[in-house]
Amino acid sequence: MSYEINVIIDDNANKAVTETLLKNQFANTSLVAELDDGYLLSGICVSDDKKTFKAVDLPDPEQEVTNHISTVKMYEVNGATIFVESGENDALGIWPAGASMYDYFTAWDFGDTDPATGLAEFGLDPNLDDAKAGDTNVRIWQTLSYCADMINAPHDDFVRDAEGDIMVFTTYAEAERWIADDKKGAYYLQHGEMDPADHKIVR
Template identity: 30%
Template sequence: MKYSETKLAFSEFLNMLAQHTELDKDDECHLHANLQSASDESLNSGVEGYPSFYYFSDVGGKKYVLEENEDNGGSVVYEVPQVDEENEYPCEIILRDTVGMWDGDAYENLALYDISVKPTESDESDTDVKIWIEFYYSPTTLNAPLDRYARNNDVNTEDSSFEAYEAHEFDTYADAKAWIDKQESGRYYLSHGETDRPKYTITN
């Protein structure tokens, strides 16, 4: 898929949408819902502070993806001249390409959009490694945990510091493997909606 960032302002693009779709741009209270309804594809995290993506396949004969940020001043409009309609999802492709420039870890940010991308597994000789945790829950489970790195308070349950929720860095692969072995030992009780025990991957 090919795309390029335009110089269209958010308000300018809304005016274009209003001319070529059924979008009610003046209904600010329901703008998110109206954009989703008018779009051919949308992608959002449902988390405050993270952008939503909307794909429009025909706006005056052109295709666009809107990356809408809450302050609107940071919103970006991409023109998408070429799309394989059957195999490509423009919102997801642009999200994957740009998420590395956001604050925070790219893999954890993708998980917010229910896009699971497992980090590359480390070699046994690697140092300063992390552990990626994949959770398995029924799709209908409310508030199911998102895939993420093992945090400082996972490793040290008494850690209540400001850094408690940051990804824990193990000195060596062996240290990380020992922590995983401890988690996987003994009987495991599934939580409500959980279909299997978590999977752990050592990564750097």
């Protein structure tokens, strides 16, 4: 028995490199590809026992991130950047050499989750633009400080209301007042928390 895994090929990927990868064994899988009117169509078939395919030793990933539901590993192989996703979805992403995790996640559909929150769940900095005095409809991003080895530690995120919705402040000054009020009084660290959260106002 076998099952198919989704394959994502970036439009800017080197088609010759991609075709070579797909025609050869990769990551203990059998890769199948065909060209149709110049467009590369592809799929992956993986046997249940994985004994029918030749194993390929991969180097350690250049980077590995997880949100404890899905894991994405990034490799630089034969002139291309390969992303192997496992967990909630199984996928192989083939991108041009030098692509980053940020490039890979641009193809993600985070659904109802804000993309910045989605990136933070994987431990990636969402690189939000700082707001400036005079900006309107701003948000507050809070950076948390928990023990590195803590399991299921909360991740960085926007400040949210009691219903879990992202709080949007009409003015920059209003956001400043919220931060000032939040810092009043004693602060009690949560289990595994090293320091109080840092806040910054973002667009």
